[in-house]
Amino acid sequence: MQFEKFGNKGYVSSSKINGFVEALANGKIMGANCRKCGEFYFPPRSDCATCLSQETELREIDPNCELLEFADVPLTEKHERFVVGLAKLREGPKVMARIPVDQASGLKVGAKMKLLPVTYPDGQLSYELRK
Amino acid sequence: MVTIIGVGESKFGHRLEGSAREISFEAFAEAMNDAKLLSKDIDCLLVSSSSIPGAEVEKGNAGLLATYFGTIPKPAFNVEASCASGSVGVRVAWSLIESGLHDVVAVVGYQKIGPPSSVKGGINDMMWEVPLGADHSVFFSLYSSTYMRVHGATETDLNSVTVKNRKHGSFNEKVAFKEPVTMDQIQRSPYSIPPVRKLTVADETEGSACLILCSDEKARGLTDTPISIKGIGMGAGSRSLAGRDSLMSLSALENASRDAFRMAKMERKDIDIAEVHDMCPILETLSYESSGLVAKGQAAKQVYDGQMEIGGTLPSNLDGGMQSYGHLPGVNGIQMIGGLAKQLRGDERKNIQARGAETAVAINLGGAASYATTTILAR
Numbered sequence: 001m002q003f004e005k006f007g008n009k010g011y012v013s014s015s016k017i018n019g020f021v022e023a024l025a026n027g028k029i030m031g032a033n034c035r036k037c038g039e040f041y042f043p044p045r046s047d048c049a050t051c052l053s054q055e056t057e058l059r060e061i062d063p064n065c066e067l068l069e070f071a072d073v074p075l076t077e078k079h080e081r082f083v084v085g086l087a088k089l090r091e092g093p094k095v096m097a098r099i100p101v102d103q104a105s106g107l108k109v110g111a112k113m114k115l116l117p118v119t120y121p122d123g124q125l126s127y128e129l130r131k
Numbered sequence: 132m133v134t135i136i137g138v139g140e141s142k143f144g145h146r147l148e149g150s151a152r153e154i155s156f157e158a159f160a161e162a163m164n165d166a167k168l169l170s171k172d173i174d175c176l177l178v179s180s181s182s183i184p185g186a187e188v189e190k191g192n193a194g195l196l197a198t199y200f201g202t203i204p205k206p207a208f209n210v211e212a213s214c215a216s217g218s219v220g221v222r223v224a225w226s227l228i229e230s231g232l233h234d235v236v237a238v239v240g241y242q243k244i245g246p247p248s249s250v251k252g253g254i255n256d257m258m259w260e261v262p263l264g265a266d267h268s269v270f271f272s273l274y275s276s277t278y279m280r281v282h283g284a285t286e287t288d289l290n291s292v293t294v295k296n297r298k299h300g301s302f303n304e305k306v307a308f309k310e311p312v313t314m315d316q317i318q319r320s321p322y323s324i325p326p327v328r329k330l331t332v333a334d335e336t337e338g339s340a341c342l343i344l345c346s347d348e349k350a351r352g353l354t355d356t357p358i359s360i361k362g363i364g365m366g367a368g369s370r371s372l373a374g375r376d377s378l379m380s381l382s383a384l385e386n387a388s389r390d391a392f393r394m395a396k397m398e399r400k401d402i403d404i405a406e407v408h409d410m411c412p413i414l415e416t417l418s419y420e421s422s423g424l425v426a427k428g429q430a431a432k433q434v435y436d437g438q439m440e441i442g443g444t445l446p447s448n449l450d451g452g453m454q455s456y457g458h459l460p461g462v463n464g465i466q467m468i469g470g471l472a473k474q475l476r477g478d479e480r481k482n483i484q485a486r487g488a489e490t491a492v493a494i495n496l497g498g499a500a501s502y503a504t505t506t507i508l509a510r
Contacts, residue, residue, distance in 0.1 A: 007262020043259045069378060071272035073264065073324050084269050086372060094373040096260050109280065
């Protein structure tokens with residue numbers, strides 16, 4: 001499975017961590033640990049910036065996170081309304097992800113949320129922040 | 132020490148008559164006349180360029196401009212750092228002169244809008260964030276919301292940046308947007324993404340800017356009003372939004388400013404005037420704070436109170452800034468530094484001359500503030 005399946009519209013076709021997309025298709029969101037020094041990465045990477053190892057191992061993340069900020073992007077001629085959030089995973093790294101519009105009502109910074117996999121009607125795969 | 136001896140600009144606008152090389156020549160010729168030099172006197176030509184979606188970028192354009200300007204066979208090459216390309220070009224020119232490799236270096240940047248291209252989201256993480264909708268508007272919105280929430284600032288506080296800079300730009304014959312705007316006009320304009328109004332985001336325009344730099348020794352025989360580059364720093368930060376430590380500061384700029392002030396052996400309080408990257412009000416606001424020019428949480432209020440206008444504590448963007456010139460990634464940094472050099476020289480600029488200014492700082496950001504430069508000038 002090619003990496004361009006990730007996101008509402010993918011721009012990168014080939015990646016050494018295509019396994020991330022395959023796992024997403026199976027309902028799992030993966031981060032990566034460096035096999036040499038153990039550094040944890042989310043989003044996952046195939047290369048370690050800490051020890052320069054090129055061997056990392058995908059593993060499922062803890063989906064719990066806290067909303068840090070969000071942007072409610074209005075409807076335009078080019079796209080539907082959508083909401084983008086920035087959240088801090090319980091495991092440490094931050095993530096940018098869409099928040100379903102039906103979850104945006106009453107949204108507050110500091111809200112406890114979960115990062116969950118989603119498959120869109122056109123077959124694209126992603127993750128979303130949900131309450 | 133490196134000195135600015137020539138400053139030039141084309142006119143700026145949405146659709147200028149002329150090709151990219153012709154518009155670039157306007158700025159080059161003005162800078163060369165200012166420096167009283169001819170093309171044969173240039174030892175190296177740097178072309179700062181970066182492609183916005185839809186920009187007309189000729190591949191290898193440094194070679195094309197060298198041919199058109201008549202600087203061949205001297206070296207020519209491109210420098211690219213997104214919207215900071217202009218000031219990074221100046222930084223590279225500075226290092227070429229400091230190293231002794233070249234005596235006189237020209238830095239030119241241009242932007243010409245071409246047919247729509249398929250390039251998207253060039254300033255954000257193309258693998259992880261652009262596919263989810265991240266672009267510069269999302270970036271502005273997230274930072275603006277955070278600033279307002281944490282510091283209790285209002286839209287009016289932030290948007291005072293646009294009112295101020297468009298007011299300054301109304302005195303500048305060369306800018307693309309010469310009409311001032313009122314706070315009422317801004318508040319009645321549609322949102323890009325709340326809390327950011329479309330009218331406060333610099334639009335893409337066309338134009339060119341050029342600087343001629345040389346060593347202090349060389350400048351002595353060429354100009355009576357040399358402007359020295361006292362400090363020049365650059366930093367880099369996370370390109371992805373999620374990879375940043377904070378949305379309340381610009382880490383790349385913190386590092387750039389620390390290095391520039393250290394090099395210049397100057398304090399923030401020593402600066403008389405500034406040009407500050409203002410593609411959107413939140414960027415000018417955070418730039419004051421991340422560079423240390425203004426205390427955290429105080430910048431929006433100080434702009435609102437008029438402290439960044441003539442007569443204030445730190446007159447800024449006296450040329451009109453990007454709010455008046457427009458957003459031109461390869462050009463803005465060069466234009467900012469050139470505008471400050473002219474201010475320090477005391478060139479006549481009706482109603483908008485910071486009389487007596489002796490020191491200045493230019494702050495240029497790029498790639499959603501993942502690049503930042505701080506350039507300190509003095510006469």
